[in-house]
Amino acid sequence: MKFLRQFMIILLLSFLGEVLKMFIPLPIPASVYGLVLMLVCLMTGILKTSQVKDAAFFLIEIMPVMFIPAAAGLIDSWVVLRPLLLPILVITVVITVFVMAVTGRVAQMIAQKRGIKNE
Amino acid sequence: MNEIFRQSLFVGVTISLIAYEIGLFLKKKFGFAILNPLLVSIVIVIIALKTLGISYEVYNASAKYISYLLTPATVCLAVPLYEQLELLKKNMVAVICGILSGTLASLFGIFVLCSLFGFNHQQYVTMLPKSITTAIGIGISEELGGIVTITVAVIIITGILGNVIADTVFRIFKIKNPLAKGLALGTASHAIGTARAIEMGPVEGAMSSLAVAVAGLLTVIFVSGFAQLI
Numbered sequence: 001m002k003f004l005r006q007f008m009i010i011l012l013l014s015f016l017g018e019v020l021k022m023f024i025p026l027p028i029p030a031s032v033y034g035l036v037l038m039l040v041c042l043m044t045g046i047l048k049t050s051q052v053k054d055a056a057f058f059l060i061e062i063m064p065v066m067f068i069p070a071a072a073g074l075i076d077s078w079v080v081l082r083p084l085l086l087p088i089l090v091i092t093v094v095i096t097v098f099v100m101a102v103t104g105r106v107a108q109m110i111a112q113k114r115g116i117k118n119e
Numbered sequence: 120m121n122e123i124f125r126q127s128l129f130v131g132v133t134i135s136l137i138a139y140e141i142g143l144f145l146k147k148k149f150g151f152a153i154l155n156p157l158l159v160s161i162v163i164v165i166i167a168l169k170t171l172g173i174s175y176e177v178y179n180a181s182a183k184y185i186s187y188l189l190t191p192a193t194v195c196l197a198v199p200l201y202e203q204l205e206l207l208k209k210n211m212v213a214v215i216c217g218i219l220s221g222t223l224a225s226l227f228g229i230f231v232l233c234s235l236f237g238f239n240h241q242q243y244v245t246m247l248p249k250s251i252t253t254a255i256g257i258g259i260s261e262e263l264g265g266i267v268t269i270t271v272a273v274i275i276i277t278g279i280l281g282n283v284i285a286d287t288v289f290r291i292f293k294i295k296n297p298l299a300k301g302l303a304l305g306t307a308s309h310a311i312g313t314a315r316a317i318e319m320g321p322v323e324g325a326m327s328s329l330a331v332a333v334a335g336l337l338t339v340i341f342v343s344g345f346a347q348l349i
Contacts, residue, residue, distance in 0.1 A: 007191075014191045027258020027339060031193035032332050038197035049198060056195035059188060060324075064157045064314040066189045068135045069182035070253065070275060071161040075168065076175045077272040084269070087236040091246060092273060095228045096280050096307050097288055099250055102224040103330070104294035104303035107217030111210050111298055 006055035009047065013037050124173050131181025138163035155283045157314065193310065196328035199317075203325035210298055217299065218330050221306035222337040225250040226345045233349060241265060243349040247342055249273045252309040255335040263346050274309070281308020282315040297322040305330025 017034030024033075041047040074081075081088065124130045141163055142156030168178055200207070207214060226247065233243040245265035248256035253274050260270035285304055294300055297320055304312035305327035316327030 010191045010194055013194050017190070017194065027255055027262060028336070029190075029193075029252070029254030029258075031190040031254060032252075032335060034190065034194035035197045035200075035328075035332055038194050039201055042197065042201040043204070049201065052195070053198060056198040059192040059195045060199070060317060063189075063192045063310070063317070065135060065139050065160075066185050066192060067157060067275070067278065067311050067314070068139065068160055068164055069131070069179055069186045070271070071157075071279065072135075072164045072168065072178065072182070073175060074161075074272055074275065075165055077268045080266065080268050081272050084242065087232075087238070088246070088269070088273060089276075091229060091232045091236070092249065092276050092280060094232060095225055095250065096277050097284065098228050099221045099225045100281065100285065100288045100303045100307035101292045101294075103217045103221030103306040104289065104296075104299045105292060106220045107213045107302045108294055108296040108299035110213035110216055111296055114210065114213065 003055050003058075006052050009052050010038075010055055010059070013041070121173055121177055124171075125177050125180075128181055128184075130173075131178045131183075132185055134164055134167055134178065135160065135182050135185055138167070153283065155279075155315075157311065158279055158283055161279065189310075196313070196325075196331075199321055199325040200328050203322055206298065206322060207325075207329065213298065214302060214326070214329065215333075217302040218306050218333045219337060221303070221330075222250075222334050222341065225307075225334075226338070226341055230345055230348050238349065240346075240349055244346050245269050246273060247345060248338060249277050250307055250309065251335045251338045252331050255339065259339065259342055263342070275311070278308045278311025281312040285312065285315050298326050301326025302330045306334045309334075 013034045014030065016037055017030035020033040021028065021030040042049060138160035139156060142159035145154045145159055146156050168175065229246050229249065233246055238246070241264060244263035245260060247263065248259040248270060253271060256270055256274045257267055260267050281304060289300055294303060300319060301316045301323035304316040304323065309331050313324065313327040313331055317324035
């Protein structure tokens, strides 16, 4: 029963996220609103971590599997993708490495500087 | 073949789970970065559909029930994030500057490369939301008049690529701080990258989830400015 109750809370927040999405005209998915709602509930103490934790960690653990169906959809978009394949692949590889390096280096530099100052 | 599977509600889910188990097994057995369970399972599913002659539509009619869990799973990312809240507060500046610089690097880099390749406006705006999570990316691509199918494909390729190459990139650029690793994965390769960050550790996972949401929101803010450049 524990799992069922935790799952109920998670689905309720997902639903409230959907409701927010219907009323706010931005291209932001229900899941992001739901994430913010969950965070607010935990921070204000409306929810305790123990009330959602087991189901939450189960869902997070199996998350990679949830991307398989969408990724297998590349079969169908292959026809549209093909004529632009080379430039798209170059852009994707270069930008992914670039963004990862920039974000990581900037965050690391600042975090370390502040870490030293705090000590 | 298609007809037999068309009647089944469970075949797509089953194929996906078996493929993922094989991916996990290969990873455990050989341990190369390229044997990423997600990448391996996607390849296996595609090969299975091709050889068994099952159309994607038939597969997805069943497999969509896995995707159904994606929204609740994303909502749950708030839990590890909450558990790292102290760390987040202490490193607020690093977090914000990291995600902001990464988001701008993505938009600016795409602008530069798209002009080099001579992309037209439609092709350019199709690429712009490539680093962020699919749900936000689709909305942006639609709004700017991009080709949504390609945007989705590019977003997914970005995610898988980030998931696979993260360890190598971190080694080359000497990124060792768990907080920085998580932010980098989430900003560069959204939720699929976050799946890798969670495997690395709790700090990486929490920071990556945060970065997915914040980078998505920042992209919504900046993208219309960048869209006018080509």
